[in-house]
Amino acid sequence: MSEQLGVAAGLVRLSFLVQSVYGEACEEHELTPPQAQLLCVLRDAPRGMAELAQTLRLEKSSVTGLVDRAERRGLVRRVASRADRRAVRVELTPAGETLAGTFHQAASQRLSATVAGLTQRDRARLAAIASDVLEAAQVPAVFADESAG
């Protein structure tokens, strides 16, 4: 039995653990974490480049490169907007949609396994507390929920 961590250290270490598990799911699907994030965001709906920059917390020029590489791999495509001739909408290709779905499922399973040792009650508490924190922080939904909840 190790000592009880403070909440700050607990959050940091837990987040590194989660990122590590998420990264394993990425490797399994030959995705880098930023690419996986991109696909997961686009699963919800197509986005413009500026919108992606805001959601992913990146500079516009970084999004250009990220989308370039995903497009080169056939996972997303740029579609010209008809309303605004400056703008593009980035959307998943069928291959990207499939990959995004299987990735999301695999990541969810790995994360569930990571907390499988907790009691049912503690898992519910963890989910509830996380929801509270996220709601207060107004975080963009960068990973979809698919719980029965």
Added chain:
Amino acid sequence: MSEQLGVAAGLVRLSFLVQSVYGEACEEHELTPPQAQLLCVLRDAPRGMAELAQTLRLEKSSVTGLVDRAERRGLVRRVASRADRRAVRVELTPAGETLAGTFHQAASQRLSATVAGLTQRDRARLAAIASDVLEAAQVPAVFADESAG
């Protein structure tokens, strides 16, 4: 009031939030997240390169570069081992020690602020549940605890 997330989505989104807050503390101190992690690990004790690779989950060659850049910035230094002439020990310089300390404090404060909206009881539950998960997962301590608890 948004819906209650499932535990997998809650963990992923929470971890992105925490990484983002951690990243802000990094920027404030002109550190990249991997550099900050390196300093925080070395705060505990000097380490060999192979040991660092394991703790940070990086290849040895990646650690070489990370330590190179930190050393160039005067934050760490390589000290030849006397027991094993192949080996080096990486340790914090005084400047690195100071920076590591103020970074850790700043990050802790930001994280505490992030969960300040929770009840005292929920914060304690979150810390306890995180401890349980981390203990089960055998995670290396990449961010020190300095709570009273």
Added chain:
DNA sequence: TATTGTTATACTCTATAACTATA
């Protein structure tokens, strides 16, 4: 003028493969 997006550039981070030196 403001916004959308790209290009040019530079640096950090990371892995793989091949290497040196020591154990």
Added chain:
DNA sequence: TATAGTTATAGAGTATAACAATA
């Protein structure tokens, strides 16, 4: 042979600054 660490190389990711095109 195995281990500790570095070098060479290549690619992803990121930011800043400057730019083009459209609103």
